[in-house]
Amino acid sequence: MLEITNLHARVEDKEILKGINLTVNPGETHAIMGPNGSGKSTLASVIAGKSGYEVTEGSVVLNGQDLLELEPDERAAAGVFLAFQYPVEIPGVTNTYFLRAALNNIRKNRGEPELSMTEFMKHIKSKVQMMEMDNSLLSRSVNEGFSGGEKKRNEIFQMAVLEPVLAVLDETDSGLDIDALKTVANGVNALKSPDRATIVVTHYQRLLNYIVPDFVHVLMGGQIVRSGGKELALELEAKGYGFIEEELAAKA
């Protein structure tokens, strides 16, 4: 479903991704772990199409579509969703207005009819409950004055509403207490299906207790240096990233 081949990307003159290869099949959950500065968030941003990153080599293909050719909104229409590490506050735009505009654009692209306000409200009602969100958040401006936990909940709520094919969670666990973490994980798990996939980018193993990955990849120095099953995450938690560095040094 998602095929990343030899992906190189840089910010200004600094090369950050140095040849990423990753295949994600429908129904799978992949965790990308790594120390700070390893390129995890860059990978997430490049998939979503954030400006400021220059792809110098390689490709990112989702269901046969070259994502790198598409604008961010076209990627969303193709089924990509990025849950931001730092969700953006947009005073003056209400959550409901924004989300309905987003959903209707995605539906239009899929050739589905737009939803009226009533249909839209019906569509989101269960998602609001699932994310244990206060209804009043809907009529408030996007993320404005939300607590850290509310912002992250709102990200997953948006994801639940937009029903993406590929969800990329960028450090969604950072700044969450255990209850919020469980709610967020529930939201992600509820969306799991044989034709969708999830990439969880995280520094810590903690979130992976709740969103159990099929594969764990370790990103270091802009490359995936090791891949394994969910037990790799536990090993990293126990030993830290140092042991992989040592192994790599020993090999070299």
Place this chain on the structure above:
Amino acid sequence: MIDLKSTPHSLVENFDLVKGILSTYGPDKLHALRLKAFDNFVEFGLPTTKDEEFKYLSLRALTEGQFAHAYGATIDRYQVEQTKVGSIEAITVTFVNGEYAPELSSAHALPKGVFVGSLRDGFTVYEDKIMAHLGEVANLKGKLGSTNDERFVYLNTAYLSDGAFVYLPRGVSLEEPIHLLFLSTADHGPLVSHPRNLIVLEENSDAKILESYLGMDGIYFTNSVTEVVLGPSAMLEHTKFQDENLDSIHIANCSIHQAEDSIYTSNNISFGARITRNDVNVWLDGEHTETWLNGASVGLGEQAIDNHTRIDHAKPNCNSFEVYKSILGDRALGVFNGKIFVYEDAQKTDAKQTNKAILLSPHATINTKPQLEIFADDVKCTHGATVGQLREDALFYLQSRGVPKKEAQGLLVYAFAAEVLEKITISSVRDVLEKALFDKLKESQELPEQSEA
């Protein structure tokens, strides 16, 4: 300046035609004020861009035009209902071309002692109170500033005929909003009207007022003055909505006098008129006052919108917060001048001023000038001005959710101004103005079509 002693001008010539009838409105003392103001007006002339206070705003359409003194015109209730603000539930006082239109106003049972109506009717009940304040707020006598300019206030006072009068006695809290509605229509040639409003809130009283200026047909010049007097601990939310037609000139002075512990909020919204000049002057004359000046302007086509504000921190321990925003497209011109004077005695002043502009077109212009003059040493004063593009991070966020770039830009431009409208606590007014903002932005060449909420 244009010397009116040597240059003939309708704004001078009209006076001979109407001073006789004007003298019959209100007490003799008032007519003395008119005569003195007229002399001042002729003496000081009309400003040009060589005058510091009008440096960026060309008034040639005014100085080279001819304007007849306006008389009322017939507008029916249906026409009023068709306007953007026609459906707002409020205690409404309507004026057409500066004349009170009782048939378009709403009668309401008001608490004892409260007056909401025309100034002329007000004289029959509250002459002393009116004369105690009229002309005493909208002046810069003895105030700091080397470029103080009161010419359009002189002009308004010279022709003072009618306007709205609102009076709340001590301790009255008026739940229902007040709507002062000024309509202009000039289908028989250019007209000038000079609405004069007085709002007096005695100690501990509290009101919400919408003051709107709307235009129908023709070329006209509205030259309004609104004086606001807030007693101790009084509270006023004052929203002004200016949506004059695009051939008109709108010059408005709003002057506010705040006593101790009072709270004043101004939401100053300008979408209309070919030329707009707003002066909002706040005089803080008691300790522990709070002042919020919020402004949102949208200028498109050839519109020019000039906002001048001044806050005189004359007493200690007062806070003022000011945010003015402009959206300018096509060849529109925006001006912002924000003066804050902190007087020698005004220790512990906290003043914060922000001016932000978005230019949608390479031919649109904004001139922004914060002007802080501080004569006390223990104060907190900040100011900031940004002229810019839309926030990249917000744009990416919207796009990443599926909103196309053009639409996301439109949404952010709307949000930029809507943030100011959110300060309005009367929901019916806020809804109407949000819709008006939406419609106004639709006229822009640079923004894409938006679907409605």
